[in-house]
Amino acid sequence: MDFALTEEHQMVRKMVREFAEKEIAPYIKELDRKHQYSRDILTKMGQQGILGICIPVKYGGAGMDYISLAIACEELERVDTSARVVLSVHIGLNSLSLLQWGTEEQKQKYLVPQAMGQKIATYALTEPNAGSDAVGIQTTARKEGDHYVLNGEKMWISLADVADHFLIIAWTDMEKKKKRDHSGMSAFIVERSFPGVKTGTIHGKLGVRAGNTGSITLTDCMVPAENLLGQEGEGFKIAMSALDGGRYTVAAGAVGLIEACLEASVRYANERYAFGVPIGQHQLVQQMIAKMVARRDAGRWLVYYAGWLKNQGIRNTRETSLAKWINCDAAFDSAADAVQIHGAYGYCDEYDVERYLRNSKGAVIYEGSREIHQLIQAQYALGYRQDKPLRCELPAYDPVEWQSEG
Amino acid sequence: MNIIVCIKQVPDTTEVKINPETGTLIREGVPSIINPFDTYAIEEGLRLKEKFGGKVTVISMGPPQAMEALKEAVAMGADEAILLSDKAFAGSDTWATAYTLSQAIKKLGEFDLILCGKQAIDGDTGQVGPGIARQLGISQLTYVFKIRHLDPESRTIVVERLLEEGREVVETKLPALLTVVKDINQPRYPTFLGIRRATRMQIPVWGAADLPGADSSKFGLKGSPTQVVRVFNPPKREGKVEIIQADSVDEAASILADKLLAEKVI
Amino acid sequence: MPLLEINKEECTGCGACVSVCPFGALSLVDNIATVDDKCTACGACLDVCPVNALSLPERPEAAAEDLKAYQGVWVWVEQFQGEACSISWEMVGKGRELANQRGTILTACVLGHNVGHIAKQAIAYGADRVFWVDDPTLAVYRTQPYANVLVELVRQYKPEIFILGASSRGRDLAGSVATELYTGLTADCTGLDIDPETNLLRQTRPAFGGNIMATIICPNYRPQMATVRHRVFEMPVPDENRQGQIIPIKPNLSEDQIATKVVDFIRQQGEVNLADAKIIVSGGRGVGGPEGFEPLRELAEVLGGAVGASRAAVDAGWIPYAHQVGQTGRTVRPDLYIACGISGAVQHLAGMGTAKIIVAINKDPEAPIFSVANYGIVGDLFQIVPALTEQFKKKLRR
The missing domain is CATH 1.10.540.10 (Acyl-CoA dehydrogenase/oxidase, N-terminal domain)
Structure with missing residues (x-):
């Protein structure tokens, strides 16, 4: 230890x-x-x-x-x-x-x-009509000679308008698509410069307004065959293993958001007076602050444990999912408490906490909604779900190899 | 170019708060940082090294934790670092600090340029730089805003100094000591490669015994001419603010303007 | 490696020292005072200990007769392009006071070329004696010749107290001179007075970013040297009829032995010197961006004042450092200081707290700036400042 x-x-x-x-x-x-x-x-x-x-x-x-x-x-x-x-x-x-x-x-x-x-670079799995239900996606990739021809629409894609490279998940086996058999999906590296790629911005988001979120439309997009990532039929596995990386960063970020809520709340609780004392002296304010501390520390260890597993080269789908679920909920709760501590001031954008609250909601929805993560945790516990070895595992961290010039 | 940069680890004074009940400084949770002005000195040293070759050595005097500041400088790109840390150095005022640093610089051998920040944000004296220059008998150029020209062949340097009335352009011979102001550059962040180098580097710690040529009676508290006799909280300004309230902004502005005209300050 | 010694036998664990330590270096461990590395050997705790359990190492003391040889108060008179700097007359004013308290004479050191008129002015402002050092090598300030001249004069005439203005040149010079003389120098003093018992110069200055004040003495070395910032002390009224002695000194300097040459001087264009401004309109974090200073500039222009800024605004890159008021910027003492969107951190107050009238404009009624202000308006500076500009235009017919 x-x-x-x-x-x-x-x-x-x-x-x-x-x-x-x-x-x-x-x-x-x-x-x-x-x-x-x-x-x-x-x-x-x-x-x-x-x-x-x-x-x-x-x-x-x-x-x-x-x-x-x-x-x-x-x-x-x-x-x-x-x-x-x-x-x-x-x-x-x-x-x-x-x-x-x-x-x-x-x-x-x-x-x-x-x-x-x-x-x-960014990643595009989600579509207008398929989020948690990943096999419900409609994007297809038809092989034509030494190319694949991609058609479909991806939505809620972070950096859609910004990214140069997209990791696109699409069906290559149309029979399996009908049967919702995910072994018919494949993953492609698509460049913005490929013909048939168009992106657009989504406006009116609740939070993360300084971030770019948009859609990608693929119309007879020609992708060279060598841009197939992994093998044909491995798209779903790639998509899911990618989430082990993505969710990990979301879970870690949530800890930072809790930290920000805590710092802002502590500062304000020491500055603001009510009933003749700094509001930090009021026990119900203390309770909210105590919870932020607990959420931050507990969340941090969930993330670092998942990170340690990654460093060791050990599968961490369950641990990462747990960290993502718990921390994103905790960040949302902490941000709501931070606004509460700031009172009316917290409700307007003179202070940062209202932004924290708006920003914290997205992560409770994307990269596995909190409901999906609860299903995952229950399924592992009930024995319905097990990790099977992958053809390619995320490499363990080896400082010597990772720092050698090649 | 052999460049020496003198740095100090300081508490981030902008984060310091006063405990209203005891009137003492609350230093818990106040991060220790490299004196911000010294980061400009480090950056300028690194830029000169990139232009002319050579090496940058950072040197600091302080308690053992000042090692962190040196490591950060190495992570930014400094080649070597020395920590001066010894109970014998404790309690140094600016005179003793400049003396000790200059003794260590003598031990380091030949150099072309010494760079310092214009002052440290905890003491705000700006005296150590000139002190080192005088101890070493070299030219000092304080408040340097820009290095215009440096010629290692003819060993001359031309700088712009930021003074009250404007910028003075000065030329001098190397070796020289420069203290730099904030606008001279934009310091870089440590790099990941630099962080790895810094954490693996063994930085030597020199004590009084490592400076055998020095007069040890000039170190630390006993070598310091000044003594602090009293420390107290800054007096509060008599605050009786008159808050101007009116139905409209224009009316409030009009009332305020009248009051200020009546005060005869305009 | 704290220097403070704690006699654990004597310590009663009363905690008196813990609460007075300005650096939080003391704590009680098992009911005994314990000191850590944060100790700066400032000595604040020594006097409060009821059982004298705390001590700092003894310092060597100078022989009293050696110190007695040093007498008189000196000031350095700074000049730029043949004109005396006003800060120097503030020093002469304070030096006069100190000399009177010590029952001694005030000497002004005037260095430059063709500066005889400044020597005369020094008498008018309050000096009894002037060392007038006139030489072509001294025409423009340079550390080495100026420091060498002053070091020689001090060694020969042995003043007890030597004060200099804490301008860029003053600080540059004082640091070099004090080092060569091996004596104490206290920078940026906000208070100077004589201890009636010991006759020592008590030098008070802000430390720790203005969060605390420290009083410093120099008991065993002479002269006792200090620099003082602009506008800390009042400007004396000159008296053209005052009499004094002007002693011309011929320095032993030769240009080829001076390594440094001043090549050029670039005057700041169109900038009001913040330190000299009578009216300052200052902006902080609340101005929101570089363009947010525009209404402040308009108000300053109508009032004939300068634009200042808090560190927050300068750090954000909205306005150059030259505008910064505060502990790490300029100290100002204007007649009117209008703080717009400045919360009033202690570091900022350290730089403008002595303004005659302070006006605070801030959205946050709780902002500390209101506690030092004479007048305040709570509200949006982007509405109030332009309205104020209009009012002054009307009322001043500008």
């Missing part, structure tokens, strides 16, 4: 915190108000190496471990959810999938520029 973060982890935290506070915090309120996405922040994250934090150096990354990824997510979401979302889709869902399933050629061509932050 060792619960200590290494000195390296602590320095990573300090660096990402400083970065987030200097490069994101001063602008975020305005960006959020204007529903504006900042490409500039993304560029700086790339220059700082954050977009390849846990990718091996030989693939253009920074060569840090999976715990470092969680720490970066915490620190980014402590400032704003939109910044953490970038890591979720770019690293958690996309780059880690390439690392896990990609051929050497695919890694060189796509993972390297992604890890260096030169290209931005």
Whole structure:
């Protein structure tokens, strides 16, 4: 047993915190108000190496471990959810999938520029009529010679308008599609520049207004056969294993959001007076603060445990799902309490807590709604669900290999 | 270019709060940081190294935890680091600090440039930089806003100094000591590669015994000419604010304008 | 490695020292006072201990007769392009007071080239004696020749107290001179007075980002040196009829031995010098962005004032550092300070707290700025400031 973060982890935290506070915090309120996405922040994250934090150096990354990824997510979401979302889709869902399933050629061509932050990547499974029901998707990929022809529409895709690379899940076997047999699905690396790719922005979101969310329309989109990720029929497995990466970053980010709620609440509870004393002296306020502390600490250990499993190369679908479910609920509850502590001031955007509340709701819905995660946990407990070995597992973290130049 | 950067670890004074009941500083939870002005000195050193080659050595005097500040500087890209830490150095004022740092710099050997922040945010004296320059008998250029020109061949440097009336352009010979102001550059963040290097580096700790050429009676409290005799809370300004309330903004503005005109301050 | 010694036998665990420690370095462990590395050897705890269980190491004391050889109060008179800087007359004013208290004379050191008129002014402002050091090498301030001249003069004439303005040049010079003389120097004092019992100069200054004040003495080294910021002390009224002695000094300087050359000077264009401004309109986090300073500039223009800023606004990159008021920026003492969207952190108050009239405009009625302000309006600065500009335009017919 060792619960200590290494000195390296602590320095990573300090660096990402400083970065987030200097490069994101001063602008975020305005960006959020204007529903504006900042490409500039993304560029700086790339220059700082954050977009390849846990990718091996030989693939253009920074060569840090999976715990470092969680720490970066915490620190980014402590400032704003939109910044953490970038890591979720770019690293958690996309780059880690390439690392896990990609051929050497695919890694060189796509993972390297992604890890260096030169290209931005996202992941597209969800469709207008299929979210939790992943086999309900309608997008198809028809093989024609040395190409696949993709048709369909993806929706609620983070960075849809921004990303250069998309990981698209589509049906390649139409018979299996009819039978809802997920072994008929495949995964494709699609570039924005491919013919037939169009993206659009979704407006009017409750939260994460400084983030970009949109749709992708594929109309006879020609994708070279070598851009098939994994093998034909492995799309569902790839999609699900990608979620082990994505959910991990969401769970970690939620801890950061709780931390932000706690910091804001403690500050306000010491400043604001009611009935002649700082409101922190009132026991019901203390209760809300105590719960935030409990949620933050418990959530952090759930995430770090999942991260430790990843570092060891051990499957962590259940642990990651548990962390994602518990932490996202906890973040929403903490944000609601933070607004409550701030009273009427918390209800308007002079303080940040109303943004925390709006931002926290999305993660309770996406990357497995809280209902889906409860089903997953129950199914493991009841013995209905077991992890089967995958043809490609996410590689364990090996500092020597990850930091070698290749 | 052989560049030495002197840094100090300080509590982030913007985070310091006063306990209203006891009147003492609440230092719990106040992060220790590299003195912000020193980060500009580190950055300037790294830029010069990138341009002219050579190495950047960071040096700090302080308690053992000041090692963190040195590691951060290494994570930003500094090549070497030295910590001066010894009970004999404790209680140093600016004179003794400058003396001790200059003795360590002498031990390091040849150098071209020493860079410091213009002052530390906890003490705000700005005296250590000039002190080191005088101890070493080299030119000092304080409040440097820009290095215009540096020629390692002719060993000259031209800088702009930020003074009250404007910017003064000064030329001097190397080796020299520069203290830098905030606007000189935008410091970089530590890099992941740098963080790994820093955590694996063994940074030497020098004590009084490692500076055998020095006069040990000039170290620490006993070598410090100044003494603090009293520490107290800043006096509160007599605050009796008159809040101006009116039905409209224009009316409030009019009332305020009249009051200020009556005060004869305009 | 704290220097504070605690006699564990004597300590009664009363905790008196714990509550007075400004640095939180003391705590009770098993009912005995314990000190950690946060100790700065400031000595705040020594006097409150009822059983004298606390001590700091003894310092060597100088022989009294050595110290007695040092007499008189000195000030350095700073000049720029042949004009004396006003901060120096503030020093002369304070120096006069200190000299009177010590029953001694006040000496002004005037260094420059063709600065005889400044030497005369120094007498008018209150000096009894002027060392007038006039030489081409001293025309423009440079550390090395200026410091060398002053070091020589101090060594020869042995002043007891030497104060300098804490301008950029003053701080540059004082640090070098004090180092060479091996004496104590206290920067940025906000108070100077003589201890009636010990006759020592008590030098009070903010420390720790303005969160605490410290009084500092220099008992065993001479001269006792201090720098003082602009506008901390009042400007004396000059008296052209005052008499004094002007002693011309021929310095032993040669240009080829001075490593530093001043090549050029770029005057700040169109900027009002914040330190000299009578009216300052200042903006903080509440202005929201660089464009948020526009209404403040308009108000400042109508009032003929300067624009200041809090650290928050400068750190966010909305306005250059030159505008920063506060502990790490400029200290100002205007007649009118209008704080717009500034919460009033202690670091900011340290830089403007002595303004004659302070006006606070802030959305948050709880903002600490209101506790130091004379007048306040709670509300949106983007409505109030333009309205105020209009009112002044009307009332001042500008």
